Amino acid sequence: MSLTAGIVGLPNVGKSTLFNAITNSQAEAANYPFATISPNVGVVEVPDARVKRLSALFQPKKTIYTTFEFTDIAGLVKGASRGEGLGNQFLGNIRNTDAICHVVRCFADPNITHVENSIDPKRDAETINLELILADLQSIENRIAKVERKASSGDKSAKEEMAVLSRLKPHLEAGNPARSLEFTEDEKQIVRNYSLLTMKPVIYVANMDDEGFADPQANEYYQALKTVADAEQANIVPICARLEEELSGLEPEEKEAFLEDLGLPESGLDTLIQAAYSALNLCTFLTAGTDECRAWTFKRGMKAPDCAGVIHSDFKRGFIRAEVYAFDDIDKLETEQAVKEAGKLRVEGKDYVVQDGDVMHFRFNV
Numbered sequence: 001m002s003l004t005a006g007i008v009g010l011p012n013v014g015k016s017t018l019f020n021a022i023t024n025s026q027a028e029a030a031n032y033p034f035a036t037i038s039p040n041v042g043v044v045e046v047p048d049a050r051v052k053r054l055s056a057l058f059q060p061k062k063t064i065y066t067t068f069e070f071t072d073i074a075g076l077v078k079g080a081s082r083g084e085g086l087g088n089q090f091l092g093n094i095r096n097t098d099a100i101c102h103v104v105r106c107f108a109d110p111n112i113t114h115v116e117n118s119i120d121p122k123r124d125a126e127t128i129n130l131e132l133i134l135a136d137l138q139s140i141e142n143r144i145a146k147v148e149r150k151a152s153s154g155d156k157s158a159k160e161e162m163a164v165l166s167r168l169k170p171h172l173e174a175g176n177p178a179r180s181l182e183f184t185e186d187e188k189q190i191v192r193n194y195s196l197l198t199m200k201p202v203i204y205v206a207n208m209d210d211e212g213f214a215d216p217q218a219n220e221y222y223q224a225l226k227t228v229a230d231a232e233q234a235n236i237v238p239i240c241a242r243l244e245e246e247l248s249g250l251e252p253e254e255k256e257a258f259l260e261d262l263g264l265p266e267s268g269l270d271t272l273i274q275a276a277y278s279a280l281n282l283c284t285f286l287t288a289g290t291d292e293c294r295a296w297t298f299k300r301g302m303k304a305p306d307c308a309g310v311i312h313s314d315f316k317r318g319f320i321r322a323e324v325y326a327f328d329d330i331d332k333l334e335t336e337q338a339v340k341e342a343g344k345l346r347v348e349g350k351d352y353v354v355q356d357g358d359v360m361h362f363r364f365n366v
Contacts, residue, residue, distance in 0.1 A: 003297070004041070004069035005203075005276040006097035010124050011074075011115055013105040014207040014241040016040075019072035021244035021269055040072040046277055046284070046295070047270045050327050050357060054286060054293040057334060066284055066295040068277055071097055091135050095195050099279050100202045101272065102128060103241075106221035107209035121225040125204065129177065132197040137172040139194055140165055164190045172198070180232065201279040204229040204236040205272060213240035213268070235275050239268035283356035286327060287311070288336075304352040308362045318366035322348045327357040 007015045023042025045065040055063040073093045094100065104121045105114065116123070144165050150158035164187050171181050177198035183191060191199060204225055212219040216238035229236040247255050247267055259267060281300045285307055287293070298307050309316030329344040330336065339345050354360070 003098045003280055003282065004071050004096075005099040005101050005279075006071045006073050006094050007101045007103060007205075008073050008094060009103035009128060009205075010105070012113055013103050013124070015103050016072055017241040017245050018103060018205065018207065018239065019070060021241060021248045022070050022273070024248045042070050042072070043067050044070060044273060046273055046297075047266070048284060048295050050284075050286060050331075051293060051295045053331055054288045054327075054359070057330065058288050058290055058293055060288075060290055060293045062292045062294075064292065064294040066297045068273060068297075070101070070276075073097075091132075091197065094132070094197055094200075098200065099276055100197075100200050101205050101276060102202055103205045103207055104225050106206040106219065106225060106238075107212055109209070119221060121206070121221050122228055125225060125228045129198075130175065133172050133175060133177060136178055136194075136196045136198050137169070139196065140168050140172060143194065144169065160186075161190055177202075177232070202232065202234045203272065203275045203279055204234055206236060206238045207241050208238055210240055210243060213238060213243065235279065237268065237272045237275050239272060244269045283354075285354055285356075285358045285360050287361070288330075288359055298354060300356075302354055303350065304348055304354055304360075304362075305350050307354045307360070308364065311362070314366045315362050315364045318364035319350065320363040320365055322352060323361040323363070324348050324352070324358050326355075327359055330359060 007019055009015050019040060019042060022044050023040075044067065046068050048065055051063060051065050071093065102125065104125050105119060106121050108119050144162070147158050147161050147165065151162040164183070167181065168178060168191075172178065178191070178196045179199050179201070206216065206222045206225050208216065208219060208222065212222065216222040222236075222238055226236055244267060247258060248269070250258060255267070259265075277297075282297050283300050284295045285298060286295055296307070296310050298310055304322040305316045305319040308319050308322070323345060324347075325336075325339045325345045329339050329342070333339050333342060333344070336345075
C-alpha cells in the first residue's frame with residue numbers, strides 16, 4: 001500500500017532540510033528560492049516499538065517495518081495558481097500526493113532570506129492555503145462548464161454532480177478548503193474524481209530554531225501557526241529541521257542518547273511520520289515468527305480478507321480464516337504458547353474488522 005505525503009511551503013522555510021532528515025538523503029538545500037526544481041521522493045520507515053518488541057521475542061531472521069513515502073516539492077509562491085514561480089508544475093506534484101505536510105517557518109534568522117522579508121507564520125500559511133483553494137476553484141469552474149448543460153437537459157448523474165459542484169464553488173470562493181465541507185458517501189465518490197488539493201488531509205509543520213523548539217508553547221511564531229491549525233482542526237508538529245538533519249546522520253544508539261540528553265521521548269521526525277500515517281487513517285497489523293517479524297499498513301475499517309491481500313493477492317483469494325491475538329497480550333505473556341493457554345488467541349472469519357496492533361496468521365487455500 002504505497003501512500004505519500006507532499007512536503008510543501010514557501011521557498012526557504014526548511015522543506016529540503018526536513019526532507020534530508022526524513023530520508024537521510026542529500027536533496028539540494030540552498031539559500032535561494034526553487035532550489036528544488038523536480039520533486040524528490042524518499043521512503044522512510046514508520047517508527048513502531050511493537051515491531052522491535054516482537055523481534056526481541058521471536059529472534060527472527062528478518063525484521064521489517066512498514067514504510068511511508070515523502071515527496072519534497074519545490075517552494076510555492078503567491079500567484080502559483082496562475083502559474084507564478086512554476087506554480088502549475090508544483091501544484092501538479094501536490095495533486096499526486098495523498099496528504100500534505102505544510103512546512104511553515106517559525107524562526108527569525110537574518111542570514112536566511114524570506115520571500116516576504118518578514119516572519120509571519122499565519123500569513124505564510126494562508127498564502128499557500130489560498131493558492132491551493134484558487135487552484136481547486138479553477139478546477140471546479142472548469143468542471144461546471146462541462147456538466148451544466150447536461151444537467152439542465154435532465155441527465156440524472158449530471159444533476160447529482162451539479163448539486164455537489166454548486167455547494168463546492170461558493171465554499172471555495174469564501175476561502176474555505178474543500179475538506180471542511182461535509183459530504184455524504186455518494187457525494188464523496190463524486191468529489192474524489194476532481195483530485196482537489198484542499199481535500200487532502202494537512203499536517204502543519206512548525207520549523208523552529210533550537211531555542212524555539214525547546215519550548216514551542218512559549219514561542220509566538222508557533223502559537224500564531226497553531227491558531228491556523230486549530231481553526232482547521234488540523235494537527236501541528238513542532239520540529240527543528242536543522243537538528244533533525246543532524247540526528248539523521250547518527251547511529252540509532254547515538255541518536256537515542258542524544259534525544260535523552262535533550263529530554264525528548266522521540267525525535268520530531270518520528271512524531272511527524274506518525275502524524276502523517278494517522279492523517280491518512282492508516283493502521284498497522286503485524287506478522288510474527290522465527291523467519292520474519294513485520295509490520296503491514298492497512299486502512300482503518302478493512303476486513304481480514306482485504307488485509308490478507310495486503311500480503312499477497314492469493315491470501316485474499318483463498319482466504320479461509322485468520323488466527324489473531326493482540327500485541328498487548330504477547331507483550332505481556334511473551335510467547336504464543338502462553339497467549340493460547342490464556343485463551344487470548346482468536347479465530348476470525350471474513351467479516352472480522354482488523355484492529356491496529358493485531359498480530360495475524362492467515363489460513364488460505366488456492
